[in-house]
Structure formats: structure tokens, C-alpha cells
Amino acid sequence: MQGTVELGGKSFLLRVEDAGELAGCAPGQFAMLRGEWDGDPILPRAMSVMRVRAGGGADFLMKEVGRGTRLFRDMRAGDRVTILGPLGHPFPAPDAARRDVLVAGGVGLAPLLMQAERAAAAGLADHVTLVHGGRTGEDLVLQDDLRATGVALRLATEDGSAGTRGRVTAALGGILDGATLMACGPTPMLRALHALALERGLPCHLALEETMACGIRACLGCAVPAREKPYLYVCTDGPVFEAREVWP
Amino acid sequence: MALSVTVDLTAFALGRAWKTPVLAASGTFGYGQEYEGLTDLSALGGIVTKGLSPRPRAGNPLARICETPSGMLNSIGLENVGVEGFLRGKLPFLRALGTRVVVNFFGERFEEYAECAALLDGHEGIDALEMNVSCPNIKAGGMEYGTDPETLRRLVASCRRATRLPLIVKLTPNVTDIVAIARAAVDGGADGLAVINTVSGMAIDARARRPKLATIFGGLSGPAVKPIAQRMVYQVARARLGVPIFGMGGIRTGEDAAEFLLAGATLVQVGTWNFVDPDATARVARELAAFLAEVGCARPADLVGKLELDESLLPHTPGGP
Numbered sequence: 410m411q412g413t414v415e416l417g418g419k420s421f422l423l424r425v426e427d428a429g430e431l432a433g434c435a436p437g438q439f440a441m442l443r444g445e446w447d448g449d450p451i452l453p454r455a456m457s458v459m460r461v462r463a464g465g466g467a468d469f470l471m472k473e474v475g476r477g478t479r480l481f482r483d484m485r486a487g488d489r490v491t492i493l494g495p496l497g498h499p500f501p502a503p504d505a506a507r508r509d510v511l512v513a514g515g516v517g518l519a520p521l522l523m524q525a526e527r528a529a530a531a532g533l534a535d536h537v538t539l540v541h542g543g544r545t546g547e548d549l550v551l552q553d554d555l556r557a558t559g560v561a562l563r564l565a566t567e568d569g570s571a572g573t574r575g576r577v578t579a580a581l582g583g584i585l586d587g588a589t590l591m592a593c594g595p596t597p598m599l600r601a602l603h604a605l606a607l608e609r610g611l612p613c614h615l616a617l618e619e620t621m622a623c624g625i626r627a628c629l630g631c632a633v634p635a636r637e638k639p640y641l642y643v644c645t646d647g648p649v650f651e652a653r654e655v656w657p
Numbered sequence: 658m659a660l661s662v663t664v665d666l667t668a669f670a671l672g673r674a675w676k677t678p679v680l681a682a683s684g685t686f687g688y689g690q691e692y693e694g695l696t697d698l699s700a701l702g703g704i705v706t707k708g709l710s711p712r713p714r715a716g717n718p719l720a721r722i723c724e725t726p727s728g729m730l731n732s733i734g735l736e737n738v739g740v741e742g743f744l745r746g747k748l749p750f751l752r753a754l755g756t757r758v759v760v761n762f763f764g765e766r767f768e769e770y771a772e773c774a775a776l777l778d779g780h781e782g783i784d785a786l787e788m789n790v791s792c793p794n795i796k797a798g799g800m801e802y803g804t805d806p807e808t809l810r811r812l813v814a815s816c817r818r819a820t821r822l823p824l825i826v827k828l829t830p831n832v833t834d835i836v837a838i839a840r841a842a843v844d845g846g847a848d849g850l851a852v853i854n855t856v857s858g859m860a861i862d863a864r865a866r867r868p869k870l871a872t873i874f875g876g877l878s879g880p881a882v883k884p885i886a887q888r889m890v891y892q893v894a895r896a897r898l899g900v901p902i903f904g905m906g907g908i909r910t911g912e913d914a915a916e917f918l919l920a921g922a923t924l925v926q927v928g929t930w931n932f933v934d935p936d937a938t939a940r941v942a943r944e945l946a947a948f949l950a951e952v953g954c955a956r957p958a959d960l961v962g963k964l965e966l967d968e969s970l971l972p973h974t975p976g977g978p
Contacts, residue, residue: 443933448727448880449726449727449880450724451724451727451728451729451879451880451929451930451933452724452729452932452933453932453933477724491934493695493935619719620720620721620722620723620724621722622722622729622731622929622932623931623932623935625687625691625692625695625935626687626691627685627686627687627691627692627931627932628685628722628731628733628932629716629721629733629736630721630722630731630733632716632719632721632736633719634718634719638715639715639716640715640716640736
């Protein structure tokens with residue numbers, strides 16, 4: 410790996426030099442990552458790919474929340490990371506026939522920044538609004554990268570230190586009619602958007618997170634209650650689901 | 658001068674030759690196909706399938722897994738495709754690999770064990786059955802079938818009558834006397850013993866004041882349980898019950914596998930580490946071959962039970978501490 414980049418608060422970028430097969434991945438797909446530490450913690454971590462760089466490198470956006478992410482944050486240039494991926498299904502590709510509202514909570518920004526960059530590269534930046542929410546302004550990382558995409562931006566913080574005061578859903582006024590929602594972030598935020606989308610009949614794609622050990626549907630840990638059968642799996646059926654498929 | 662040996666990893670058990678003594682453990686390897694392209698499936702000693710019940714099961718609510726120090730807890734709830742789903746949808750892929758297939762199975766009721774064993778009998782491509790006796794026995798207040806010797810003996814005997822396939826019984830470690838349990842399984846007709854299943858455990862989120870798993874308790878696996886597993890493999894091997902032991906619990910390297918052989922296992926299974934490294938089962942076999950070469954052993958059997966120790970030092974041994 411190349412090293413980490415601190416982004417303020419406990420957020421950081423993990424930059425890997427040779428991301429192998431991730432080169433062809435799409436926004437929303439993820440990889441199982443593990444440093445080559447000898448033992449504990451044993452399980453790899455499922456992380457959305459934030460960016461694939463020209464030359465074969467990739468960036469992952471993380472926040473230190475426990476032992477695993479602390480070890481990633483402490484990694485240095487030259488340390489090795491094992492990568493299994495890309496895994497799972499991505500968000501729908503940008504489309505001139507749609508108007509997309511991307512809703513990101515904290516480091517859930519990762520796949521949606523990639524989605525915004527894809528839209529910009531396709532000349533569709535003016536079809537996209539990205540709403541980024543956090544607890545405080547510290548959580549609203551990578552604002553320069555977001556502005557560079559040219560998509561419309563809205564910000565929200567629970568303490569009012571940046572953008573609209575309140576949850577990210579408070580910043581959605583006036584942009585939902587006829588829009589397609591795509592979201593990634595903490596589960597309570599996704600639950601709120603799920604309810605909102607179903608109530609208003611909006612197409613909505615949610616990138617879900619659930620503890621998983623393997624990423625390949627062997628451990629069966631990442632089950633999500635689903636509408637048409639008891640469970641779907643975040644690893645292979647998701648992580649991006651249509652809202653009406655899950656959480657009946 | 659160092660002796661050079663040519664290592665042959667072939668192991669012999671249950672009247673069969675196994676390409677290597679290292680199998681992938683039940684519940685950590687799906688039905689095999691999940692790992693296609695991530696490891697050389699045809700090079701494995703064998704694949705033990707996800708546990709099957711006569712009919713499909715949906716499994717437990719969330720959260721189903723959580724990480725613990727050097728291990729993980731799971732409470733998946735024995736989710737599986739059912740025997741018919743397996744025979745039609747999963748076995749054809751496994752059969753084509755040329756790798757030994759062991760089918761793990763269980764019943765939700767006493768009678769369902771024999772029903773499941775009978776349904777799995779007579780299908781080409783199944784080399785052996787492995788009984789999961791860690792399910793709760795509702796009639797006995799939810800106690801695991803595998804914790805009472807007489808219940809276990811009768812349960813194994815009912816399956817023994819239901820199938821012609823070699824029958825491995827996977828022992829639960831959640832007992833006071835593993836040897837009494839192992840003996841009961843063999844008395845019931847077990848052809849082999851798998852030692853051990855997961856260790857019952859619990860994890861707590863102090864801030865939420867809640868257990869981390871939806872079912873409160875779960876099964877602990879990974880390197881954290883290796884010392885428990887090795888003690889139990891050694892105890893069962895020392896009882897000389899006349900059946901081969903499949904040793905497992907926290908294996909992640911070839912040297913770990915060698916330790917289990919020394920403790921008395923003829924074959925081993927890699928479990929949780931398949932989640933960490935999809936190539937783990939094959940890699941452990943490669944590393945075991947290198948270890949055997951290093952210590953001058955030509956075959957895995959040359960290590961089995963070759964632990965050097967003074968049995969008088971065992972607790973509860975006349976003359977011991």
C-alpha cells in the first residue's frame with residue numbers, strides 16, 4: 410500500500426498501490442480488506458471502493474470505529490493489504506433519462522463520490538444532486554473532490570456546524586419529485602430513506618451494511634430480511650438493493 | 658547431512674484415500690461452489706458441506722455473527738437448502754470436482770436425523786456423512802443432543818441403521834467429559850469422530866447493554882478455541898476408540914495441522930480461516946507438506962499420535978498432579 414491520508418476527525422483514506430482486479434469495478438461494489446497482521450482481529454473488513462486511480466491504485470474511505478479500522482489507520486507505506494474483490498452489485502450507471510439524488514452519511518460517501526465522478530465523466534453532472542450529512546462538519550470530508558465533480562451539492566450536520574442543521578433527510582426539500590434516490594451511510598439513515606421512498610413511491614437504491622466474515626456467501630452472516638424470501642445477502646445479492654426488496 | 662524425504666500427503670480413513678488430510682469444515686465453505694476461482698477445489702482433501710436438514714431452513718434473525726478476540730461467534734441458525742435442494746442444485750457441481758465430499762446433516766427432531774441420513778444414502782458423489790449433534794433437543798429442555806451419552810448413542814444408532822455411508826459424528830465440546838461422549842458415539846456405530854464443533858459463547862455490547870447476537874448465545878470458532886480443541890482431540894485419541902479422528906478448531910497454518918495430527922487426529926478440517934483466506938484449506942495442506950519434509954516425515958500418518966509426553970503428568974492420572 411501507499412499509505413493513509415488523514416481527513417480530519419477520525420476519517421482517513423487508505424491508499425493501495427496495486428488494486429488488481431478492482432480496476433474495473435463500479436460504484437457500490439466492495440472488497441474484503443485485511444492487513445497482514447498475524448492474529449487478532451481475524452476477519453477481513455468489507456469496504457466500498459471509493460476510487461480506482463489511473464495506474465491501478467485504489468482508495469478506500471474509512472473512519473476509525475474499532476480495532477480493525479484503527480489497524481488500517483496505523484498502516485504505513487509498504488505494509489501489505491490483502492484484497493478480495495470487487496464483490497457485489499453496483500448502483501445503476503448514470504443515465505440522462507434520470508435525475509439522481511445521492512444521499513451520503515459520513516464515510517458512506519465513498520461509493521457516491523465515485524458515482525458522482527462517473528456522472529461527471531459521462532457529462533451528466535447536471536442530472537445529479539449529492540447530499541452529504543454528518544454529525545458535525547468534521548464528518549463532511551472530501552468537499553474539494555465533491556465540488557470538482559460539478560454535481561449540485563447540499564450539506565447537513567446534526568450540530569449545524571455546516572450546511573442545514575439536522576439529519577440528512579432535512580436537506581432533501583424540493584429535490585425529490587421525479588428523482589431516483591441512491592444512498593449509503595449509517596443504517597438509521599437508510600431506514601429513514603427507505604420509509605420516505607416507499608411512502609412517496611420513489612425509485613431508491615440503498616447500499617446496505619451488515620457484519621460479514623467472508624464476502625462470498627459462505628458465512629451467511631450478512632442476511633437482510635427481504636420481501637420475496639426470508640433473507641437476501643448483502644455480499645452477493647447487494648450491497649445495493651432496491652428499497653422495496655428489503656426490510657418488509 | 659539432512660535426510661531428504663519425498664512427502665506424499667495421501668491420508669487413509671473410513672476405507673478411503675484422501676488426497677490430503679486437510680478438509681474444509683462444514684459451515685465455512687458453503688456447498689463448495691462459493692469458492693470456485695478463489696482456490697483449487699480439486700486439490701482439497703475434501704469438502705464438508707453446510708449442514709443439511711430434510712427440508713430447507715431460513716436461519717436466524719440478525720445479528721448472526723460478531724467478532725471476538727482471535728475468533729468469532731456465530732448463530733446462523735442452520736440455514737440450508739434442504740436435502741432435495743442439495744441433491745439437485747449442489748451435488749452435481751461437487752461430484753465433478755474429483756474431491757471427497759462429506760455431507761454434514763442434522764434433524765430438528767430426534768427422528769429427523771435418521772430421516773435425513775436415509776435421504777442422503779445411495780447418491781453417487783457422497784463419500785461420507787457427518788452428523789451435527791449440537792442442535793437443541795427440545796424434549797430435553799433445549800439441551801444439545803450431543804451432551805448426553807445415552808441420547809447420543811441412540812441417535813447415532815438410528816442413523817447407523819439408515820445409511821450405508823461412513824458416519825462421522827461431530828462432537829460438541831460443551832460437555833464435562835468428552836471421552837464419555839466420544840465412546841457413546843462409537844457405541845452407537847460412529848465410524849469416525851470430528852472433534853470439535855464450536856464452543857458455546859456470548860458477547861455483550863456494554864454501551865447498548867445488549868447481547869451482540871440476536872439469539873444471545875452463539876458458537877465460538879477461530880484460533881481462540883485451538884487449545885480447547887487440541888486438549889479434546891488428545892483426550893479422545895488417548896481413549897483408543899478404534900475410529901479415526903477429524904481434528905479441528907482454529908487451524909490456520911500447516912503447523913497448526915501438524916499439532917492436531919500429533920494430538921491424535923488422522924485428518925483435520927480448516928474452518929473459520931476459510932473466511933479470512935479463501936485459499937486456506939489448500940494452503941494449510943501445502944504448508945503441512947513442507948512441515949513434514951522439514952521434520953523428515955514422508956506421510957501425514959507418520960505424525961499421528963506421535964506426541965512425546967509423560968502421561969503420569971496428566972491430571973486425574975494415578976500418580977499425577
